[in-house]
Amino acid sequence: MDILNNLREIVGEKHVLNKKEDLIPYKRDASFFIGAEPMAIVLPGNVEEVSRILKLCNENLIPVVVRGGGSSLTGASILREPGIVLSMARFDKILEISIQDRYVLAESGVKLDVLNAYLSKYRHFYPPDPASSIAATVGGSINTNAGGLRAAMYGATKEWVLGLEVVLPDGTIIQTGGKVLKRSVGYDLTALMIGSEGTLGIITKAILKITPLPEKYGRIMVYYRSISEAGRAVANLKNRGITPLIAEFMDRISMDSITHVRGIKFPKDAEYLLLIDISSTEESLNKKMNDAIEILKGTENIGINTTTDQNEMDAMYQARKGLYSSQLNERSSPNEYVVIGDIVVPTSKLPDALEKIKNKINDYKLKVSLFGHIGDGNIHANIFADINNSEQMEKVNSFMMDLGRIALEHDGSVSSEHGIGMEKIDLLKEEFRYKRSERNLDLMIQIKRLFDPNNILNRGKLF
Amino acid sequence: MSLLDDLDLETSKCISCTFCESVCPTLQALDYRAIFGARGRVLLAKELVKEIKLNGKSDLEISDPFYSCLDCYACFNVCPAGVNAGRVSEIAKSLITSGKYLERKQEKNVAKMIIISIMKFNSPLGLKNETTSWAYGLDFDENSENLLYTGGMYQLMAYSSVLSNLERKFKADTVEKIAGLISKYPNLIKITHPMYNENFKKRMDNILKSIYSLLKSAGIKFKYIGENEPYPGSFLFELGYLDEFIEYGKRLRDLFNKNKIRNIITIDPHTYEILKLIYPKYIENFNFNVTHYMDYLEKLNFNKTNEKIVYHEPCHFSMHQEKYNEPLKLIAKIGETILPERHGSTSYCCGGPAELLYPNLSDSISLRRFKELKESGAEKIVTACPICFANLHKDETVFDLAELLEKRLNKK
Numbered sequence: 001m002d003i004l005n006n007l008r009e010i011v012g013e014k015h016v017l018n019k020k021e022d023l024i025p026y027k028r029d030a031s032f033f034i035g036a037e038p039m040a041i042v043l044p045g046n047v048e049e050v051s052r053i054l055k056l057c058n059e060n061l062i063p064v065v066v067r068g069g070g071s072s073l074t075g076a077s078i079l080r081e082p083g084i085v086l087s088m089a090r091f092d093k094i095l096e097i098s099i100q101d102r103y104v105l106a107e108s109g110v111k112l113d114v115l116n117a118y119l120s121k122y123r124h125f126y127p128p129d130p131a132s133s134i135a136a137t138v139g140g141s142i143n144t145n146a147g148g149l150r151a152a153m154y155g156a157t158k159e160w161v162l163g164l165e166v167v168l169p170d171g172t173i174i175q176t177g178g179k180v181l182k183r184s185v186g187y188d189l190t191a192l193m194i195g196s197e198g199t200l201g202i203i204t205k206a207i208l209k210i211t212p213l214p215e216k217y218g219r220i221m222v223y224y225r226s227i228s229e230a231g232r233a234v235a236n237l238k239n240r241g242i243t244p245l246i247a248e249f250m251d252r253i254s255m256d257s258i259t260h261v262r263g264i265k266f267p268k269d270a271e272y273l274l275l276i277d278i279s280s281t282e283e284s285l286n287k288k289m290n291d292a293i294e295i296l297k298g299t300e301n302i303g304i305n306t307t308t309d310q311n312e313m314d315a316m317y318q319a320r321k322g323l324y325s326s327q328l329n330e331r332s333s334p335n336e337y338v339v340i341g342d343i344v345v346p347t348s349k350l351p352d353a354l355e356k357i358k359n360k361i362n363d364y365k366l367k368v369s370l371f372g373h374i375g376d377g378n379i380h381a382n383i384f385a386d387i388n389n390s391e392q393m394e395k396v397n398s399f400m401m402d403l404g405r406i407a408l409e410h411d412g413s414v415s416s417e418h419g420i421g422m423e424k425i426d427l428l429k430e431e432f433r434y435k436r437s438e439r440n441l442d443l444m445i446q447i448k449r450l451f452d453p454n455n456i457l458n459r460g461k462l463f
Numbered sequence: 464m465s466l467l468d469d470l471d472l473e474t475s476k477c478i479s480c481t482f483c484e485s486v487c488p489t490l491q492a493l494d495y496r497a498i499f500g501a502r503g504r505v506l507l508a509k510e511l512v513k514e515i516k517l518n519g520k521s522d523l524e525i526s527d528p529f530y531s532c533l534d535c536y537a538c539f540n541v542c543p544a545g546v547n548a549g550r551v552s553e554i555a556k557s558l559i560t561s562g563k564y565l566e567r568k569q570e571k572n573v574a575k576m577i578i579i580s581i582m583k584f585n586s587p588l589g590l591k592n593e594t595t596s597w598a599y600g601l602d603f604d605e606n607s608e609n610l611l612y613t614g615g616m617y618q619l620m621a622y623s624s625v626l627s628n629l630e631r632k633f634k635a636d637t638v639e640k641i642a643g644l645i646s647k648y649p650n651l652i653k654i655t656h657p658m659y660n661e662n663f664k665k666r667m668d669n670i671l672k673s674i675y676s677l678l679k680s681a682g683i684k685f686k687y688i689g690e691n692e693p694y695p696g697s698f699l700f701e702l703g704y705l706d707e708f709i710e711y712g713k714r715l716r717d718l719f720n721k722n723k724i725r726n727i728i729t730i731d732p733h734t735y736e737i738l739k740l741i742y743p744k745y746i747e748n749f750n751f752n753v754t755h756y757m758d759y760l761e762k763l764n765f766n767k768t769n770e771k772i773v774y775h776e777p778c779h780f781s782m783h784q785e786k787y788n789e790p791l792k793l794i795a796k797i798g799e800t801i802l803p804e805r806h807g808s809t810s811y812c813c814g815g816p817a818e819l820l821y822p823n824l825s826d827s828i829s830l831r832r833f834k835e836l837k838e839s840g841a842e843k844i845v846t847a848c849p850i851c852f853a854n855l856h857k858d859e860t861v862f863d864l865a866e867l868l869e870k871r872l873n874k875k
Contacts, residue, residue: 025506070502322541325542
């Protein structure tokens with residue numbers, strides 16, 4: 001209990017929570033895992049407090065898990081064993097913006113939608129756009145190298161982080177990178193922190209690249225019966241030089257869940273929907289849309305709709321962003337959860353990879369919903385399963401491994417944008433094994449030891 | 464369906480995606496303590512259901528997390544799974560007041576005091592004649608089947624603000640003790656009556672007169688039942704007193720029937736919603752045509768200016784079941800409408816519903832909203848709810864829409 005008193009001394013009485021009721025929400029994130037009981041939740045308000053907390057925990061060998069929005073899909077933001085949860089919720093300030101230098105400086109607890117609402121006043125935005133952007137934070141999305149819908153055009157988070165303020169486990173505060181687009185100063189520690197899932201240090205501030213908002217965009221929705229044909233459509237667009245702003249696909253289960261929760265209706269005979277946004281200047285949008293439609297007409301579709309109505313586009317965009325959660329309505333029993341697959345392949349390999357995934361689902365006889373950010377080759381396979389049924393979960397894990405292998409056989413990866421967390425530790429090993437690069441894992445473990453010799457930060461994640 | 468099953472059903476759809484947490488006004492106002500946010504409340508309720516199913520009772524302390532919910536439903540509007548964390552709080556409060564499921568009593572004395580007063584006096588603060596002063600000298604049509612039903616809502620504000628000010632001065636424990644005493648001796652509530660805010664009462668009376676005048680200008684005939692007019696009962700539902708809510712609803716139904724009312728003209732969002740949508744679900748033969756006074760103003764002519772007017776939408780008009788947009792149409796007739804950054808289904812509560820139980824929480828949220836409205840750059844802030852008005856009325860630029868409409872009415 002001395003530790004709790006010490007923590008209270010650092011952040012103040014009301015920012016250390018340890019009542020039974022207070023701990024409940026911190027045992028869950030958006031994954032299906034249930035975390036260990038926290039000793040306490042600590043909500044620091046500045047970097048010095050974070051530094052003192054880490055120093056204290058490091059000296060006392062207390063595990064620490066950092067928590068941003070708590071929207072991790074792999075259990076990255078919950079404890080694997082008793083320790084403290086470091087909530088970054090109070091790091092909610094946007095500190096500086098420079099339009100000329102194209103950056104914004106924000107604290108790590110700022111939600112991505114809040115950041116973009118602020119930037120929109122300057123007609124700019126920060127492109128990484130995970131579906132959870134209403135809840136996801138700057139720090140959390142850097143820690144998972146989040147991608148999202150707009151990654152088809154703008155890439156994932158790693159393309160947009162210029163510099164960081166990080167607190168190391170011994171309490172040292174470091175600055176990495178800076179406010180310039182280029183620098184060549186040895187190892188890129190900023191890049192190292194991206195996707196590190198809170199295992200190396202606590203990100204407290206980030207300098208993020210920003211870019212002007214697209215002038216205008218329009219939407220094309222194409223319906224298919226064949227999954228590979230949907231994949232071919234994206235490959236064809238890209239082959240003809242069209243990079244969509246977003247390119248999403250979803251299957252019938254996904255469409256039904258949106259209909260049930262949001263009331264948006266889709267053609268009854270459609271098995272798959274391809275949703276494409278094309279951005280352009282006001283003057284040339286029509287031409288670009290028509291070019292894309294012509295290409296899409298060349299695929300075996302069962303209908304094409306287009307719109308530039310902002311309300312209509314917004315409603316569907318929000319529906320797509322909430323798709324994972326709305327799928328819970330499609331459960332066949334209250335014991336079922338949704339286990340999320342998240343793989344990526346080059347878009348040229350999409351038709352074949354999708355077909356193989358479809359066949360694998362049939363082999364396993366699992367209820368799986370397929371959807372994803374198809375524009376960058378990212379496929380999500382959501383599996384409906386009773387996580388307390390060990391036999392069923394064994395089957396799910398085996399399917400997840402096979403899904404990962406399909407990605408690897410098609411030059412892709414076992415994790416596209418959700419990270420590894422607790423969920424994909426075996427899959428990470430499989431990726432390195434497949435690439436005959438087991439040494440990668442050794443290097444990662446050594447880097448972890450160098451940063452965090454006492455292994456206090458997010459213990460039990462990644463490896 | 465039992466309360467427990469109801470709570471189980473509502474929370475079982477939650478996947479903990481945290482979308483709701485991002486829009487919950489109480490979370491930020493209470494230092495990001497998760498059980499004071501929408502997601503935390505849902506997870507707490509899940510645990511509560513689990514414990515009760517396992518042990519018959521729970522020892523979880525749930526009172527403050529659920530009573531502090533503003534019932535704004537911002538959470539519901541962003542939930543991709545259709546979970547209504549606001550509804551979760553309502554059901555959890557009913558579990559608390561039922562006294563069956565918790566190891567120890569967790570009912571709030573302030574809530575109980577309000578409920579006892581409503582049941583005994585037909586008013587949360589035991590007001591009666593005090594609510595009718597606005598109507599002195601005005602003509603009503605006693606034979607009309609239309610009832611102008613104020614519910615005492617605007618009138619209540621001058622008295623409730625005094626009570627919440629007293630609450631701010633004392634510690635929460637002391638307030639609970641005093642409320643406990645008043646619950647035992649309900650007539651004591653009347654001690655607070657002389658302490659009302661006189662200027663604010665005049666302002667609220669004038670708003671009511673404006674509404675009267677607008678309806679008269681629109682050629683509507685209506686009656687008003689004065690000191691016999693009861694409070695609409697919203698607190699009973701929102702604070703989880705379902706049995707009392709149903710009993711009270713029947714009382715209202717019988718009163719309306721006795722007065723031969725067919726059409727009830729409401730003047731605030733809370734009354735409009737509860738009469739139109741909630742009582743009919745719980746009470747047999749609650750068959751009245753429920754309207755809002757703004758429904759009748761379409762044909763009136765107003766003098767339009769270039770003045771920028773920002774509209775704070777009441778939660779019960781924008782985020783609850785009924786989306787009521789007449790105020791927006793009317794604002795467009797008198798000036799240039801500005802919508803704040805958060806509006807429509809993603810609007811932000813004024814903090815008012817917490818005023819009597821958690822005045823400091825209410826202050827924090829209303830101040831935040833007021834700043835947002837000021838940042839819109841509009842010359843005037845307008846709302847259409849007495850609770851929103853009372854909480855946002857922080858400078859001379861804030862108005863109830865009825866005030867502006869009457870002022871800009873073109874009577875030619």
